[in-house]
Amino acid sequence: MSVPFYVSPEQLMRDRADFARKGIAKGRSAIALQYADGILFVAENRSPALHKVAEIYDKMAFAAVGRYNEFENLRIAGVRLADMRGYSYDRRDVTGRALANAYAQTLGAIFSSGGEKPLEVEILVAEIGGSAAEDQIYRLTYDGSIADVRGYAVMGGPAEQVADYVGEHYQEGISLAGALRLAVDALGHDGTEVRQLTSDQIEVAVLDRTRTQVRKFKRISVETLERILSESRPAEDATEESKDSTPAEEASATSAPADDAPVAPAADDVPIAPPEEPDDDRPL
Amino acid sequence: MTFDASGRLPEAFLIPGGSSFMDFLAGHAPDLLPGRRSLGSADFSHDVPHGTTIVAATFPGGVVMAGDRRATMGNIIAQRDIEKVFPADEYSAVAFAGSAGFGIEMVRLFQVELEHYEKLEGATLSLDGKSNRLSALIRGNLAMAMQGLAVVPLFAGYDEDIKGGRIFSYDPTGGRYEETHFHSVGSGSLFARGALKKLYREDLSATDCVTVVIQSLIDAADDDSATGGPDMLRRIFPVVGVVTADGYQRLPEDEVAAIVDSVWAERHQRPDGPASASLT
Numbered sequence: 115m116s117v118p119f120y121v122s123p124e125q126l127m128r129d130r131a132d133f134a135r136k137g138i139a140k141g142r143s144a145i146a147l148q149y150a151d152g153i154l155f156v157a158e159n160r161s162p163a164l165h166k167v168a169e170i171y172d173k174m175a176f177a178a179v180g181r182y183n184e185f186e187n188l189r190i191a192g193v194r195l196a197d198m199r200g201y202s203y204d205r206r207d208v209t210g211r212a213l214a215n216a217y218a219q220t221l222g223a224i225f226s227s228g229g230e231k232p233l234e235v236e237i238l239v240a241e242i243g244g245s246a247a248e249d250q251i252y253r254l255t256y257d258g259s260i261a262d263v264r265g266y267a268v269m270g271g272p273a274e275q276v277a278d279y280v281g282e283h284y285q286e287g288i289s290l291a292g293a294l295r296l297a298v299d300a301l302g303h304d305g306t307e308v309r310q311l312t313s314d315q316i317e318v319a320v321l322d323r324t325r326t327q328v329r330k331f332k333r334i335s336v337e338t339l340e341r342i343l344s345e346s347r348p349a350e351d352a353t354e355e356s357k358d359s360t361p362a363e364e365a366s367a368t369s370a371p372a373d374d375a376p377v378a379p380a381a382d383d384v385p386i387a388p389p390e391e392p393d394d395d396r397p398l
Numbered sequence: 399m400t401f402d403a404s405g406r407l408p409e410a411f412l413i414p415g416g417s418s419f420m421d422f423l424a425g426h427a428p429d430l431l432p433g434r435r436s437l438g439s440a441d442f443s444h445d446v447p448h449g450t451t452i453v454a455a456t457f458p459g460g461v462v463m464a465g466d467r468r469a470t471m472g473n474i475i476a477q478r479d480i481e482k483v484f485p486a487d488e489y490s491a492v493a494f495a496g497s498a499g500f501g502i503e504m505v506r507l508f509q510v511e512l513e514h515y516e517k518l519e520g521a522t523l524s525l526d527g528k529s530n531r532l533s534a535l536i537r538g539n540l541a542m543a544m545q546g547l548a549v550v551p552l553f554a555g556y557d558e559d560i561k562g563g564r565i566f567s568y569d570p571t572g573g574r575y576e577e578t579h580f581h582s583v584g585s586g587s588l589f590a591r592g593a594l595k596k597l598y599r600e601d602l603s604a605t606d607c608v609t610v611v612i613q614s615l616i617d618a619a620d621d622d623s624a625t626g627g628p629d630m631l632r633r634i635f636p637v638v639g640v641v642t643a644d645g646y647q648r649l650p651e652d653e654v655a656a657i658v659d660s661v662w663a664e665r666h667q668r669p670d671g672p673a674s675a676s677l678t
Contacts, residue, residue, distance in 0.1 A: 169517050191411040193517045197419055201510050202430065219405040220412075327488070329513075 130225065130232045134256035137234030138180045143271035143301055145280065146177055146238050148249055148264075149293040152322045152330065153240045156297035158271075159317040167319045169331035171196040171208045173242045175321050179270025180235035180256075188217060188237060205328070210241030214252035214260055222258020232256050236269040242321045242330060246287065272304045279303040291342050294318065298343065313339040419514035420507065420535065432503045433538030443546025447476035447498040451586035451618045451625040452483070454493075454554045454565045455598060456579055457607040460642035461554040461563025463491045464611045466586070466619060467634050468626030469498050478626060483637040485646040487512040490528055490555025491639040495584030496570075497547040504535055504549055511535070525557045529566040529574055537572030550583050556641045563641060586618030586625030593617035596674060608638055608649065609657050613671055616661065628658045 144157035144166050155177050157166040166185075167177045170192050178185035192213055200208045217237060225232045239252045251263040266284055268277040279300040288296070298316060302309040318334040325332065410426045423430050447469040454463040465482035468475060476498070484505050486492040492508060494501035511531055516522050523531070532553050539549060548570040557564050565577040580598050582590040593614035602610060612628075615636050619627030628635050635658050638649040665671060 163520075165520060168520070187412055187414065188407075190414075190518060191407045193514065194411045194422060195407060197510050197514050197517075198423075198427070201419075201506065215405055216407045220407045223404070223406055 127226075131257060134225075134232045134234050138236050138256065138270055139272070141179050141270045143268055143273055143276045143304060144177050144179050144238075145266065145268050145276065145297045145300060146240055146251055146263075147266045147280070147284070147288070147293045147297055148246055148251070148286075149290050150246065150287050151290065151324045152242050152320055153249060153251065154290060154293045154297065155238075155240075155317075155319045156294065156301065157317045158301050158311065158315060160315055162314075165317060167317055167333075169319075169329065170213065170239070171200065172205055172328050173321060173330050174208070174210050174213065175240050175319065175331050176237065177240070177269075178235055178237040181233070184233045185235040185237060188220070188233075188235065191220075192217070192239075210239050210250050210252060214239045214254065217254050218258045218260040220258075221254060221256060225257040238263075238267055238269065240321060242323050244323070268300070276300050276304050290320070291345070294339075294342055313343055417515045417518040418531075419511045420531075420538075422514075431538060432500055432507065433540070433542065435542075439545070441546045442497075444472035446547065447471050447480075448624070449480060449482045449495050449498045449501055449584065451582065451584040451590055451615060451622065452493040452495050452552045453582040453587075453590050453594065453611050453614050453618075454491075454552055454577075454580060455594060455602075455607055455611050456554075456563040456565060457602045457604055458600075459562060460556055460604060460640060461491070461565060462604070462607045462611050462638065462640050463493055463552065463554050464608070464615060464636045464638040465493050466615050466626045466636055467629070468624065470624045475626075478629060478632070479634050481637050483639045483648075484509070485639065485648070486528065486553065486555070487516070487522065488645045489522070489558075489641060490525065490553065491641050491646055492532065492551055492553050493639075494549050494551045495587070496549040497542075500539060500542065500547055501549045501551070504539070504551070508532055508535055524559075525555045525564055528555065529553050529576075532566075533568065533572045533574045536568055536570065540571060543570040552581065552583050554641060556643060556645075561643070582614065582618075584625070586615075586622035589621045589625075590614040590618040593671065597672065604640060604642070605657075608640070608654075609661065611638070612636060612654075612657055612661055616665070617671060628662065630662065 142158035147154045155167040155175060157177065159166050164182055166179060167175065168189055170176050174196065176189050176192055178189065195213060195216060196208045217239065221233060224230050233256055235256060237254045241250045243249050251267055253261045253263050253267050253269065266280050268280060280296065283296050298311050301316065302311050313336050318339055320332055320334065321330050322332055323330060415422065428434050449469050450466055452465045454461060463483050467479050469477040469480040480498060483491060483493040486508055492505055494505060512523065512528060532551060536549065550570060551568055553566040554563060565581050567575050567577050567581050567583060579600065580594045582594065594610065597610045597613055616627055619625040633655065635654045638654050640647050640649055
């Protein structure tokens, strides 16, 4: 007669958490950043079709990293929940908090049940309010833990390294172009070598409070993205040159105010998504 | 509707399926679909509010849709400021004539259907695809249509492929018919269509097209007791939606008022509206 091996509950949970964490760390990072008029999402994603960031409802968006099939299923469930609530009650009764709770319960139940493998995903549920102070970003991990985030959130890949970079340069009330530049730079600072990501390697979307439509989610096209990035690049090059010439400044880079220059150069205030361009204002 | 008591996403939400919200409701919450209710065998045609006249007309680069503001219940005016023209999504408009309660419910469901598809698929349906979904919705309502609760919608939108507006009409069994240039449905539609025939030209500007459509609604109200004319005392004017490459726009109240006022002033001179310059 065979005797089953005893595995302590602590060990079991640790193993499952390690399994999920490893899967998530294999991917590339995604960032959500609060800017003056809403929330910006930037994810490193080479596929133009398989999205990591998506619309859920009027003021809500979803971002995820990890296994595509698993988070796609969660996204669809989220859209169904939101549309169902909106149809049964009213559009205003669809809230990020309710959706984040449903996700947390679902992820938690799957994580602790012995029968299913834990989901290798980390997700963000973001909701914009009337002002930046009312914005909400919920970060959910594979085990169902939920955190209410302020300012910015990074997940997937070497998330800590990227988050450190964002943390050093992030300011409240940053402009959209500034936030975009910061996020793209941060995604490049994910290893020992600094990479310069191009517009076709990233996926960008915003929840924009200033949009006149009821649905505030908008994807930013590669063309618009290229324009913004090339407009803010000369300013950055200039700063880098000045950095090279003054090594002392570079040494104190973390605290020097000059280091903020590439984040929000003067040219950054160019509106990124002018509403008068109908092509850019298409839904999704 | 069933939301899981544990707070988890209900199992049905996580099952892979199609991109149709209607199909999802049919499987998960069929009682939310308008056509699934049993009404017995009574005739309801005079007991519930009915919406009346809707018109639509195309112009180069878009389409105009407008509806009067009256709902009737038999010989009673049930509501004098009802709205029957709605955006279906960013590039299309839908309006209904017939049973008002079901019409409004149908429009809401249709709006969610289009938005749901768009979010799940990451792409919008083609204009033909949208018009076929509306057919399916009407077909589900057939049993009620037979009891006097028919809803007859009119659907119009901007078609990216032809860079212009298109109009679709329906019958209570879900039949879908594409109309050229203009169409009208509802109790006053015969009179409206007659007026459109005489006033419509293919090269109308957007503003002139709106004027023609308003003329036709006034003619409908002139001869059909169930269609409401412009209410000059309460300043209640038709709802006018315009769909172009820039999307759906409901014409602001003051712009509609300005057009109605000028048409009304002319009608003081000639109550039957503008006369044709030529008889041949």
